[in-house]
Structures are given as structure tokens and as C-alpha cells.
Amino acid sequence: MKSIVRLVTSSVGKKYLMALSGFILSGFVLGHMCGNLQVFLPPHWINSYAHHLQSMPYGLLWVVRAVMLSAVAIHAATAIVLFKENKAARPEAYRKDATVRASKASRTMIVSGLIILFFIIFHIFHYTVKNMYGLDQLMINDLGHGPLEHPVPNVYAVMYMGFSVWYVALFYIVAVFMLCQHLSHGVASIFQSLGLRNEIWRYRLEKLALAYGWIVFLGFASIPVAVLLDFYLGVPIFDKSTFIEVYEQAKNCAGAIQ
Amino acid sequence: MKLNSKIPSGPIQDKWDNHKFSIKLVNPANKRKYNIIVVGSGLAGGSAAASLGELGYNVKCFCYQDSPRRAHSIAAQGGINAAKNYPNDGDSIYRLFYDTVKGGDFRAREANVYRLAQVSNNIIDQCVAQGVPFAREYGGLLDNRSFGGAQVSRTFYARGQTGQQLLLGAYSALNRQIAAGTVQMYNRHEMLDLVVEDGRAVGIIVRDMVTGEVERHAADAVLLGTGGYANAYFLSTNAAGCNVTAAYRAYLKGAGFANPCYTQIHPTCIPVHGDQQSKLTLMSESLRNDGRVWVPKSKTISEKIINGQMHPSEVAEEDRDYYLERKYPSFGNLAPRDISSRSAKEACDDGRGIAHNAGHNGVFLDFAASIDRLGQPKIEERYGNLFEMYERITGENAYKTPMQIYPALHYTMGGLWVDYNLMTTIPGCYALGECNFSDHGANRLGASALMQGLADGYFVIPFTLADYLAGTVGLANAGRTATDTEAFNEAEDAVKSKTNKLLSVNGKQTARSFHKKLGQIMWEYAGMARNEEGLKKAIELIPQLREEFWSDVRVPGENGELNQELERAGRVADFLEFGELLCRDALDRKESCGGHFREESQTEEGEAKRDDENFCNASVWEYKGPKEAPVKHTEELTFEYCKLAVRSYK
Amino acid sequence: MKLTLKVWRQKNSNSEGKLVAYDLDGISPDSSFLEMLDILNETLIERGEEPVAFDHDCREGICGMCSLVINGIPHGHERQTTVCQLHMRHFKDGQTVTIEPWRSKPLPVIKDLIVDRTALEKIQQAGGFVSISTGGVPDANATPIPKQVADVAMDAAACIGCGACVAACKNASAMLFMSAKVSQLNRLPQGKVEKDRRVLAMVKTHDELGFGNCTNFGECQAVCPKGITLDHIAKLNRDYAVASFKNIFGGVK
Structure with a gap:
């Protein structure tokens, strides 16, 4: 036990914690993005996908959730410890500071990380804990194969309605941009921390990480941008037939405010 | 002063083995009872401190830098010689011995050089075992290259940083002993005097360069691995901090200084x-x-x-x-x-x-x-x-x-005179590496300095020191720690009064400017070519400069703090005395040999001309007091194995 | 050349420091940075002021003694160059140059620009050696070592222990310094024998001394005067993982 504590409390051990939890999280992010992008397909795609996830056997959903939540917790807690220790290691700052090579992204991991953490909490409440905005009213009983016995959540509509609130969409875009920054250093860093990188692969992995970050950003950000275009400028991107009443209501409200 | 070189009898090939057998040993269980001081942490001092620590002695090691790894051995670039004959090109211990004696222009002690060649192979083994990354061939074996003064490839190297790698090897061994508690390391400490009691070296006075505190340290023996004196010339390839102070203080306390005029350019x-x-x-x-x-x-x-x-x-x-x-x-x-x-x-x-x-x-x-x-x-x-x-x-x-x-x-072949055991004329005071005079004669061959430093530290002193400890000191008196004696009081007072004197002159010129002026005199009159007239001039000019120094130097700050100008001034003050000794020796040696070229003694083609009849010897200078001229003693050199010949590289 | 220097002056480790400006003229572009400071000091002494204390020794880029942060960059802006080999021709006439000491908790300032690097010594003492004693070792050629292994070990061994990596690291971590020794010895057959012990002990000491954690910025590599790369840190990370697992199962004695 002592040796395990020694490992996870050592400076290198903390790197492993960051790298492994980061690996899980960055993998999840890509999967999550692919899932979300189904919103650009007819509504029953994303709705059936969500339904399948919800109805995984043996409580697998909770296992996955537990893994994800602990990854977030470990990643965040370790980051805060690291931040505090690193600050303490240089009590007096340089009067004239300069940086030769370290990227802006790498130097602001704590900032982007905290914004993302805040976002994650908000995001979970916003979309998963369903009593916000009364979105639990948005149900559907057709997943493309005819009527169902019990209605299932209309995720398509939930996403659309969620992003139709402009400041929510904006916060979302800012957060995924932070995620992009975070990943552009973090993904390459995983390999370094686990000792799986050398001078040749360093530059390749750094480029790969940058690409990864931007792919994730574009993938995620495309959805709120599309919703905003659809909702405010009337560009016909989404099929609103499954939640037309709620849509009309929101549209009227928005119009009334304007 | 009596010079007894203690060269063992017998054929040259057997001298070292015979000697190792005949000298006294200290029982492993008793080694921890002896206290040893090592001054300097370069190849010689560092390897000696580590090896003695491994044997179980209580070692204190001092260096003026902030880490033993910074000693100037680190700057050696080219390589280290050994008679391994890996390239199969005709090398042997005997050839390395012969080349070194000849390269030294027949002014080194044969027995010492032979021993050096003998242990050269052990050094390479030792360093490789420590993890020194020498250059290798694709087959995984060690690579060699050739170097000046030799017609075989016998030089082992680690890129252009061989000295660094060898020193870091010795440093790692030293670190192991520091961690084990057998060696206590004193970084940023400068030795300012040697303490001699009843004719034996019993300790040193050092200044803690951070606090300015003057400390006393006692021991059963004092080893100096403090390097050479090339900085007497101000501009040299030595590190800025290299100085002659430790060796010169030993000289003032009675150690003979041999061949100070042998300088390598x-x-x-x-x-x-x-x-x-x-x-x-x-x-x-x-x-x-x-x-x-x-x-x-x-x-x-x-x-x-x-x-x-x-x-x-x-x-x-x-x-x-x-x-x-x-x-x-x-x-x-x-x-x-x-x-x-x-x-x-x-x-x-x-x-x-x-x-x-x-x-x-x-x-x-x-x-x-x-x-x-x-x-x-x-x-x-x-x-x-x-x-x-x-x-x-x-x-x-x-x-x-x-x-x-x-x-x-670049390098100084002269140094404290030592016998075959590396002991100076003060019993209990040893000199290792560049600090002594023993192996390079009047000229050192490339890649031999590293060899000598490590030979002395790893393979000679661990044996020869025991003879003194077991024989002269004896178990009954082992473990000297007393520093409250008259000899320590005197030495400390002398150090303090010199410091106070330096601080109180309060003149106009900086210590560095004096150093520069001394360097100009030395380079002009005792540089690559020397003559009687010039040397006499130098012997006249240096005391004048010295006088000017003591009346017009400005040393800012105080003693009780980190004071680099005070450090410098102390070193320059010693150089100002030592430079004169160097010139006196150069004037006295009316022949040309190796690095010492007297214009009066050259062939028609302008090559150096030795005078074996009168100067086949080492000049050893004895200090007689501040007002008296030093007295010269000589150790005659006999060449039984190497033929005294004109050193021709044509 | 004419320069304005802003130099960190601090009486001792207990006192507060500050930047003090000095104007300096007549510097030859062929002078080294330290020679320029020598001239500053000569001028200060002649004016009756205290000279600036700074560490230096070999002045040829190998001893690792010199340790100045110049305009925010340890050893200055020239790549793979120590301060002592940095020449004034790389500065502009009339430029303002800020000179500070290494800054980190484990390497405190002793005076002006001099820091105490004992912490770096402690890391080496924890395991930067092969546990063999003098004598009794096999012939140097008894163990062939592949050239590429020896070469990489040499790349790592080139570290001069100046501590610029600590000074440059945004977290004041000594990981590059430590990894250079770990990587050198753990690669070679001579050092492999005790590679687990070594890496565990050195990392433990590093952490206890209060150095920061490595977060893969790469600043250390950028300022390292000997071009030591992050590869060695990657090697340390690998070795530490293996050693820790062995340790958890009681395999490291």
C-alpha cells in the first residue's frame, strides 16, 4: 500500500494519473462528438442512438458514468495539486519573463481546464439531469420503426432547444474552444508522460494533438452554430416536425423579446 | 630539506608490485578510525576522496566551486591515454612509458612514469564500469584515436568532452560515498592554509566562501589535488577560479616546490x-x-x-x-x-x-x-x-x-615535489594530479593529464597513504580532531590577518588589474621563450608590482559575506609571490627542455638543447622566509631504461 | 557598444532584492557576456560600489557554473550556448539587458546572481552512480555496448548540471537534469543492474526537495546549453512506471 501511495503522490506518478485520466477523457470526447454529430441526420438516428445508450444492459451506463466521473475527478484534483505545488516551487517570479518554446495552450492548461470543469458541471445539469428548462416534456414515441410502447426522450429536440438559447450556445462554443486548446497540449502530453514519445514522434504527435483539438472543436461547435443559424436566421438545417409546438412557442418568445 | 624519492628497488616492471607488497596496510576495521582531508575535487582529488571513502576512511573533501563536478578537469577535451593496445598497433605499457618519458624531455622520474603506464589500463576499466560513455565502434567495442607525440592510437575519448565524462564518473563515485556518509563534502570552501604540527601536516584552514567564516579542520593526512598554476599568466585556458593558493601555502609551510618553470603552452x-x-x-x-x-x-x-x-x-x-x-x-x-x-x-x-x-x-x-x-x-x-x-x-x-x-x-608540469608515495616533503601532506610535479617531466603529452590525475587518485594514493597512516601516525594516534592547538591558532591568525590586510589597503586599483599586469610580465618574460635578461627583469618587476598591490589594491565589501573580490585578491596576492619563484627557477635552469625554452640553449636549427650534464635533475625550491631567497635542492634523475637522447620528431 | 543593464542585486539570502540599472559603454562586440560583466564590476569597484556577484569558472561552456537569466531566458537567447560563451555581438548597441538569477524555491539566491545549487547535488547523491568500488572491475571491452546506445547515453551525459532547465521550467522542475543521469546510466549495461532503485530514489529526492512537477512544456530543452532532449524525460517516465510496479509487488530491494 505504501508503495502505491508513493507512486501516486510522486511527481511522475501524478503525471501518470493526468495522462491516464486524460486519455480516457479525450477518447470519450471524440466518441461523444461522433454521437452528437448525428444531429445532422434525420431525428430518429440520434434518438435511437440515445435510446440504445440509455438501455444498455447490466447497468453498464452507470459503470461508464462512474468511470467518466472518476476520470474527471482524478484529472481535476491532480491538476489542482500540481498547480499548487508548481506555484510553490517558484515563489518569486522573474521580473522579465520570456518563453522560448512552450505553447500558450500548455501554459494555460489550468485556466482552460477549470473552464471546462465548470462547463462539464453545467452541461450535465443542462442536458442529462432533465428538469432544467422543462425539457423532459420533449418526448417521442417513434424511432423510425413505427410507434413504441413507451415514449423515449427526443434528444434531437432537446439539443435543438438547448442551443436555441443564444448565451447557452455561446458558452458552449467558448468551452469547446477551451477544450480544443486543452487537447492540443494534452493529447501529445499523454504520450510524453507515459514515456511513449521520442524526438522524432514528438513533432508528429504535437501536430496530431493540434489536429485532434481542432477536429473536436469543429465537430462540437458546428452544432450550436447550426442551431443558431436555423433558429435566428431561418436557415433550414433541422427537421423541427417532432417538436414543432415547443419550437413555435420558443420562436414566439424570442420574437416577443426582440 | 631532504629529498628521498623512495623509489623501490628492482626491475622497473616490478617496482610497483614490490612496493605495494612491502608497504604497510591499514586493517579494514581500522580504516574508519582515520580522518583524511582532500582538497580539490577534480580528477585527482575527486577520485582519491571517492576511493578512500570506499575503503572506509573518514574523508572530508573541499572545493571552491558550488559542486565537485565543476573542477577544471571537466574542460579537458581530447582524451585519455592507456596502453590497452586494442587497435593492435604495437602499443604496450613499455611504449607508453617510453613515449611519456621522451615526451617529457627526460625530466620525469622513470619509476613514476612506468607506474602511470601500468595503471593506465585499470583506469579505462574503472571508468567504463562507472558508466562513462566512451566512443565505441559499431561492434560495440571501444574506439581509439591518435594524439600528439605518439605513433600509436591509444587515446580513449568521449566526443570532445572526455575530461567532463571522466570527472563525472569520479563525481558519481564521490556522490555514492557522500550518500554513504564516508565522505563529507564542503562546497564553496577555499583552503587558505596548511597546518603543520611537529613537522607533520595535521589539518587545514578554510574559508567558507558564503559566510566568510574561517574554519579549522584536522586530520591524519592532507591530500592536495588543487591543480596547476597556469593562471599566474592571467590569460590561460584554465578556469577563472584556478589558483595556486593551496600549493603555495603548502610551500610556505615547508613543502618543496619542484620545477615551477615547466609550463605547457x-x-x-x-x-x-x-x-x-x-x-x-x-x-x-x-x-x-x-x-x-x-x-x-x-x-x-x-x-x-x-x-x-x-x-x-x-x-x-x-x-x-x-x-x-x-x-x-x-x-x-x-x-x-x-x-x-x-x-x-x-x-x-x-x-x-x-x-x-x-x-x-x-x-x-x-x-x-x-x-x-x-x-x-x-x-x-x-x-x-x-x-x-x-x-x-x-x-x-x-x-x-x-x-x-x-x-x-594551458598546463603546468611543475608542482609540489612528491616522493614515489606522492607525499610532499611535509610528512602527511600529499599532492596529486597536476598539483604535483612527478610524471610529465618538462612537457606533458596530450591525453596524459587525465591519465595521471585518475592514476594518482584511484590507484596510487589508496595504497601509499596506508603506509603513512599505519607507519607514522599509528593506530594509537588515529582520528585526529583536535583543532585547539598552537599550530591551528597561528595558522588561523595568519589567514585572518592577511584577509584584514587585504580589506584595509583601500587603494585605487582592482585585484584583477594587478593580475592582468602580472600576466603581462609573465607572458613577456617567462612565456614560450625565455632568456636571462628577461627573467632578471621579471624578477625585478614582480616584487615592485607586489609592493604596489599591497599599497594600492582595492577590495570592496567585507569578510563576513560572499565576497568574490576578496577571494580574487587573496589568489592574486599568492600569484604575485609565486610568479617570482617561477621566474627564479626559469632563470636557474640554463638549459632548454620541454616547455622551458631558454634562448641561450638552442641548436643551430633553433631546436631546444638540453644540458644533461648539469640539469638532468628536478629543481626543488625550499621557502626560507619572506625576506630571504628560496633555496634550491636537486633530485638527480637517472635513466636506466630510457636512453637520454635528443628528442627528435623529424 | 553601449548598454543599459538591469541587474538583480540582493545582499544575501535573507534580504529583499531589486533590479538596479547601470549604464555601460565601450564594450567590444567580441567580448563575452561575462567579460562585459567583468568590465561592469571593474567600473563599480573604481566608483567605490559593490561589484555584482555572479557564478562563473571555466568560461568555456563546460563547468556549468555560470547561471544568469538574460532578458527572461536562462543563458540568454542564443541556442545551446552558456552565458560564458554568449558573445556581445548578439546584442544590439543601446539595448537594455535584464539580468536575473535562477529563480526557484530549491535553489535560493545566496547573493546577487548567485544561487545555491545544493539541491541538484542531493538528486545526484540519491542515485546518480553505479554502485561499484575502485578496482575489481572487468576489462573495459568485456561488455560490448551497441554504438547507438553509447551515443544516446553520451547525449544524456553531456549535461553540465547548470540548472538552466529548472530556471526555465514554468514549474521549476528539475526533471530534465535528473532524467539526463537516469537515462545515461539506465541505458548502459553497467547501470542497468540497479535501474529501478536509481529511478525511484532520485525521483523521491527530487520531489522532497520542493522542485515542481514536469508538465511537458519543453522550455527546459529549449534553453539547455547542451541540447538535452525530452526523450530522456520520457525514458525516466517509462523506467519509473516499471520500477513502481515492481516496487508495488515487492520486487525492488
């Missing part, structure tokens, strides 16, 4: 650039393997090059004087250091120098031919880091423009 240094220069930088001698040394045949071409009217590559082959190849066809550009240096001076004195400085002191080291023959990548592989360093310092690309080089003071 290294032929391949970067020429002086102006009067703001603080040190000279060496370019490894290994460069001479592929570089050709030349100057133009005529002064007019030299002038054109200096004025920038002509690029060196435009000089036609027939207008170039490859003077080393011309004068020494069989060794060519690999002629020994003293000969190469003097030839460069001759060429420049002849007005054919090509450097942009006063006196135009510089010659070309040209790689164009090798680049043509081997291609630039090969040259880059061999010397890339040296070319980079050259460019960093001079701003010139040596692949395109030939390097400029000029000799500079």
Missing part, C-alpha cells in the same frame, strides 16, 4: 581578440589529426589577409608554409605541444602571423584538404562540437574559413 587555442579578454579557449589538439597548420610564406600576403583584402583560401599552395610538415616530416601536424607552439611563435615573430590582434599572433589550422578528402559530414562527425564552439566565440565558420589558432598557457 598549448598550440591550438583561439587567438586573443582584444584587451577585454578574460580567458583563452582551447581547441582540442585532436583537431591536428585532420587540420593542417600554415602561415603565408610572405609578410605581404599575411598583411593582405589581416586587412581583409584577401581570403585565406585564395592563397596559392606555393605561397603557403606548412611549417610543421616542413620541419618535422614524420610527425608533421602532430608534433608535440611544445614544439608546435614554438614553431607558431617563430612564424609570428617572423611577421607572418595572420590574426587581427596586436602582434598578429595567430596561424591557420586548415581543414580544406580533409574536407576535400573525407567530405564535410565526416569532419562534422569528428569535430562538429569544436567547430560550433569556434563559431560561437569568433563568429566564423571554420568549414569555410580556416581556423585561427595561437598557443596559450
Whole structure:
């Protein structure tokens, strides 16, 4: 036990914690993005996908959730410890500071990380804990194969309605941009921390990480941008037939405010 | 002063083995009862401290830098010799011995040199076992290269940083002992005096360079591995902090100082650039393997090059004087250091120098031919880091423009006189490495300094020290710690009063300016070529400068703090005395040998001419007091195995 | 050349420091940075002021003693160059140059620009060696070592222990310094024998001394005068993982 504590409390051990939890999280992010992008397909795609996830056997959903939540917790807690220790290691700052090579992204991991953490909490409440905005009213009983016995959540509509609130969409875009920054250093860093990188692969992995970050950003950000275009400028991107009443209501409200 | 070299009897091949058997040993369980002080943490001091710690002695090791890893051994570039004969080119212990004696111009002690050659192989084994990353062939075995003064490849190397790697090896061994508690390390401590009681060395006085506190340390024996005195010349390739203080203090306390006039001028240094220069930088001698040394045949071409009217590559082959190849066809550009240096001076004195400085002191080291023959990548592989360093310092690309080089003071063969056991004339005080005089005679061959430092520290002192400890000190008196004796009081008072004196002069000139002036005198009159008139002049000028120093030096700050000017002033004060001793020795030795070239003693061709009849000896100087001239003693050198011959590299 | 220097002056480890400006004229572009400071000090002494204390020794880029942060960059802006080999021709006439000491908790300032690097010594003492004693070792050629292994070990061994990596690291971590020794010895057959012990002990000491954690910025590599790369840190990370797992199962004694 002592040796395990020694490992996870050592400076290198903390790197492993960051790298492994980061690996899980960055993998999840890509999967999550692919899932979300189904919103650009007819509504029953994303709705059936969500339904399948919800109805995984043996409580697998909770296992996955537990893994994800602990990854977030470990990643965040370790980051805060690291931040505090690193600050303490240089009590007096340089009067004239300069940086030769370290990227802006790498130097602001704590900032982007905290914004993302805040976002994650908000995001979970916003979309998963369903009593916000009364979105639990948005149900559907057709997943493309005819009527169902019990209605299932209309995720398509939930996403659309969620992003139709402009400041929510904006916060979302800012957060995924932070995620992009975070990943552009973090993904390459995983390999370094686990000792799986050398001078040749360093530059390749750094480029790969940058690409990864931007792919994730574009993938995620495309959805709120599309919703905003659809909702405010009337560009016909989404099929609103499954939640037309709620849509009309929101549209009227928005119009009334304007 | 009695000089007993204690050379063991018997054939030279057996002397060391016989000696090891006949000297006394300290029982393993008793070793921890003895206290040893080691001053200096370079190859000699560091390896000695580590080895003695491993044996179980209580060791205290002192260095003036902030870490033992910074000792100036670290700057050695080229390599380390050993008689391994891995390349199968005819090397042997006997050949290494012979080359070293001959290279030293027959002014070294045969028995010591033979021992050095014998243990040279153990050094390589030892260093490899420590994890020193020597250069290797594709087959995984060690690579060798050739070096000046030898016709076999016996030099082991680690890129251009061999000294660094060997020192870090010794440093790692030392660290292991520090962690084990057998060695206590005192960084940023400078030895300011040796304490002698009842004729034996019993401790040292040091100054903690951070707090200024003067401390006493007692021990059963004191080992000095404090390096050479090249900085007496101000501009040298030595580190800024290298000084003669420890050795000179030992001399003042009664240790004989041998052959101070034997100084080595290294032929391949970067020429002086102006009067703001603080040190000279060496370019490894290994460069001479592929570089050709030349100057133009005529002064007019030299002038054109200096004025920038002509690029060196435009000089036609027939207008170039490859003077080393011309004068020494069989060794060519690999002629020994003293000969190469003097030839460069001759060429420049002849007005054919090509450097942009006063006196135009510089010659070309040209790689164009090798680049043509081997291609630039090969040259880059061999010397890339040296070319980079050259460019960093001079701003010139040596692949395109030939390097400029000029000799500079680099190493000092003279040092404290020691017997076969490395003990000075003060019982209990030992001198190791460059600090002693023993192995290089009047000239040191390339890649031999590292060998000697490590030989002394790893393989000689661990044996020979036991003889003194078991014999003279004895178990009953082992473990000396008392520092409240009269001898310690006196020594500490002397150190303190010197410090106070330095701080109280409060004159106008800085210590550095005095150092610079001393350096000018030394280089002018006791440099590459010396003569009676010049040396007499120097012996007149140095005391004057010394007097001026003590009446007009300004040392700011106080003692009780980190005070670099105080450190410097103390060192310069010792150089100002030591420089005179060096000149006296040079004046006294009316022959030319190795690094000591007396203009009065040369052949018709201008080569050094030894006087074996009168000077086949080591001059050992005994201090007689501040007002008296030192007295010379001599140790006659006998050559039973090496034939005293004119050292010819033609 | 003419320069304005802003130099960190601090009487001793207990006192507060501050930047003090000095004007300096007549510097030759061929001078090294330290020679320029020598001239400053000569001028200060002649004016009756205290000279600036700074560490230096070999002045040829190998001893690792010199340790100045110049305009925010340890050893200055020239790549793979120590301060002592940095020449004034790389500065502009009339430029303002800020000179500070290494800044980190484990390497406190002793005076002006001099820091106490004992912490770096402690890391080496924890395991930067092969546990063999003098004598009794096999012939140097008894164990062939592949050239590429020896070469990489040499790359790592080139570390001069100056501590610029600590000074440059935004977290004041000594990981590059430590990894250079770990990587050198753990690669070679001579050092492999005790590679687990070594890496565990050195990392433990590093952490206890209060150095920061490595977060893969790469600043250390950028300022390292000897071009030591992050590869060695990657090697340390690998070795530490293996050693820790062995340790958890009681395999490291």
C-alpha cells in the first residue's frame, strides 16, 4: 500500500494519473462528438442512438458514468495539486519573463481546464439531469420503426432547444474552444508522460494533438452554430416536425423579446 | 630539506608490485578510525576522496566551486591515454612509458612514469564500469584515436568532452560515498592554509566562501589535488577560479616546490581578440589529426589577409608554409605541444602571423584538404562540437574559413615535489594530479593529464597513504580532531590577518588589474621563450608590482559575506609571490627542455638543447622566509631504461 | 557598444532584492557576456560600489557554473550556448539587458546572481552512480555496448548540471537534469543492474526537495546549453512506471 501511495503522490506518478485520466477523457470526447454529430441526420438516428445508450444492459451506463466521473475527478484534483505545488516551487517570479518554446495552450492548461470543469458541471445539469428548462416534456414515441410502447426522450429536440438559447450556445462554443486548446497540449502530453514519445514522434504527435483539438472543436461547435443559424436566421438545417409546438412557442418568445 | 624519492628497488616492471607488497596496510576495521582531508575535487582529488571513502576512511573533501563536478578537469577535451593496445598497433605499457618519458624531455622520474603506464589500463576499466560513455565502434567495442607525440592510437575519448565524462564518473563515485556518509563534502570552501604540527601536516584552514567564516579542520593526512598554476599568466585556458593558493601555502609551510618553470603552452587555442579578454579557449589538439597548420610564406600576403583584402583560401599552395610538415616530416601536424607552439611563435615573430590582434599572433589550422578528402559530414562527425564552439566565440565558420589558432598557457608540469608515495616533503601532506610535479617531466603529452590525475587518485594514493597512516601516525594516534592547538591558532591568525590586510589597503586599483599586469610580465618574460635578461627583469618587476598591490589594491565589501573580490585578491596576492619563484627557477635552469625554452640553449636549427650534464635533475625550491631567497635542492634523475637522447620528431 | 543593464542585486539570502540599472559603454562586440560583466564590476569597484556577484569558472561552456537569466531566458537567447560563451555581438548597441538569477524555491539566491545549487547535488547523491568500488572491475571491452546506445547515453551525459532547465521550467522542475543521469546510466549495461532503485530514489529526492512537477512544456530543452532532449524525460517516465510496479509487488530491494 505504501508503495502505491508513493507512486501516486510522486511527481511522475501524478503525471501518470493526468495522462491516464486524460486519455480516457479525450477518447470519450471524440466518441461523444461522433454521437452528437448525428444531429445532422434525420431525428430518429440520434434518438435511437440515445435510446440504445440509455438501455444498455447490466447497468453498464452507470459503470461508464462512474468511470467518466472518476476520470474527471482524478484529472481535476491532480491538476489542482500540481498547480499548487508548481506555484510553490517558484515563489518569486522573474521580473522579465520570456518563453522560448512552450505553447500558450500548455501554459494555460489550468485556466482552460477549470473552464471546462465548470462547463462539464453545467452541461450535465443542462442536458442529462432533465428538469432544467422543462425539457423532459420533449418526448417521442417513434424511432423510425413505427410507434413504441413507451415514449423515449427526443434528444434531437432537446439539443435543438438547448442551443436555441443564444448565451447557452455561446458558452458552449467558448468551452469547446477551451477544450480544443486543452487537447492540443494534452493529447501529445499523454504520450510524453507515459514515456511513449521520442524526438522524432514528438513533432508528429504535437501536430496530431493540434489536429485532434481542432477536429473536436469543429465537430462540437458546428452544432450550436447550426442551431443558431436555423433558429435566428431561418436557415433550414433541422427537421423541427417532432417538436414543432415547443419550437413555435420558443420562436414566439424570442420574437416577443426582440 | 631532504629529498628521498623512495623509489623501490628492482626491475622497473616490478617496482610497483614490490612496493605495494612491502608497504604497510591499514586493517579494514581500522580504516574508519582515520580522518583524511582532500582538497580539490577534480580528477585527482575527486577520485582519491571517492576511493578512500570506499575503503572506509573518514574523508572530508573541499572545493571552491558550488559542486565537485565543476573542477577544471571537466574542460579537458581530447582524451585519455592507456596502453590497452586494442587497435593492435604495437602499443604496450613499455611504449607508453617510453613515449611519456621522451615526451617529457627526460625530466620525469622513470619509476613514476612506468607506474602511470601500468595503471593506465585499470583506469579505462574503472571508468567504463562507472558508466562513462566512451566512443565505441559499431561492434560495440571501444574506439581509439591518435594524439600528439605518439605513433600509436591509444587515446580513449568521449566526443570532445572526455575530461567532463571522466570527472563525472569520479563525481558519481564521490556522490555514492557522500550518500554513504564516508565522505563529507564542503562546497564553496577555499583552503587558505596548511597546518603543520611537529613537522607533520595535521589539518587545514578554510574559508567558507558564503559566510566568510574561517574554519579549522584536522586530520591524519592532507591530500592536495588543487591543480596547476597556469593562471599566474592571467590569460590561460584554465578556469577563472584556478589558483595556486593551496600549493603555495603548502610551500610556505615547508613543502618543496619542484620545477615551477615547466609550463605547457598549448598550440591550438583561439587567438586573443582584444584587451577585454578574460580567458583563452582551447581547441582540442585532436583537431591536428585532420587540420593542417600554415602561415603565408610572405609578410605581404599575411598583411593582405589581416586587412581583409584577401581570403585565406585564395592563397596559392606555393605561397603557403606548412611549417610543421616542413620541419618535422614524420610527425608533421602532430608534433608535440611544445614544439608546435614554438614553431607558431617563430612564424609570428617572423611577421607572418595572420590574426587581427596586436602582434598578429595567430596561424591557420586548415581543414580544406580533409574536407576535400573525407567530405564535410565526416569532419562534422569528428569535430562538429569544436567547430560550433569556434563559431560561437569568433563568429566564423571554420568549414569555410580556416581556423585561427595561437598557443596559450594551458598546463603546468611543475608542482609540489612528491616522493614515489606522492607525499610532499611535509610528512602527511600529499599532492596529486597536476598539483604535483612527478610524471610529465618538462612537457606533458596530450591525453596524459587525465591519465595521471585518475592514476594518482584511484590507484596510487589508496595504497601509499596506508603506509603513512599505519607507519607514522599509528593506530594509537588515529582520528585526529583536535583543532585547539598552537599550530591551528597561528595558522588561523595568519589567514585572518592577511584577509584584514587585504580589506584595509583601500587603494585605487582592482585585484584583477594587478593580475592582468602580472600576466603581462609573465607572458613577456617567462612565456614560450625565455632568456636571462628577461627573467632578471621579471624578477625585478614582480616584487615592485607586489609592493604596489599591497599599497594600492582595492577590495570592496567585507569578510563576513560572499565576497568574490576578496577571494580574487587573496589568489592574486599568492600569484604575485609565486610568479617570482617561477621566474627564479626559469632563470636557474640554463638549459632548454620541454616547455622551458631558454634562448641561450638552442641548436643551430633553433631546436631546444638540453644540458644533461648539469640539469638532468628536478629543481626543488625550499621557502626560507619572506625576506630571504628560496633555496634550491636537486633530485638527480637517472635513466636506466630510457636512453637520454635528443628528442627528435623529424 | 553601449548598454543599459538591469541587474538583480540582493545582499544575501535573507534580504529583499531589486533590479538596479547601470549604464555601460565601450564594450567590444567580441567580448563575452561575462567579460562585459567583468568590465561592469571593474567600473563599480573604481566608483567605490559593490561589484555584482555572479557564478562563473571555466568560461568555456563546460563547468556549468555560470547561471544568469538574460532578458527572461536562462543563458540568454542564443541556442545551446552558456552565458560564458554568449558573445556581445548578439546584442544590439543601446539595448537594455535584464539580468536575473535562477529563480526557484530549491535553489535560493545566496547573493546577487548567485544561487545555491545544493539541491541538484542531493538528486545526484540519491542515485546518480553505479554502485561499484575502485578496482575489481572487468576489462573495459568485456561488455560490448551497441554504438547507438553509447551515443544516446553520451547525449544524456553531456549535461553540465547548470540548472538552466529548472530556471526555465514554468514549474521549476528539475526533471530534465535528473532524467539526463537516469537515462545515461539506465541505458548502459553497467547501470542497468540497479535501474529501478536509481529511478525511484532520485525521483523521491527530487520531489522532497520542493522542485515542481514536469508538465511537458519543453522550455527546459529549449534553453539547455547542451541540447538535452525530452526523450530522456520520457525514458525516466517509462523506467519509473516499471520500477513502481515492481516496487508495488515487492520486487525492488
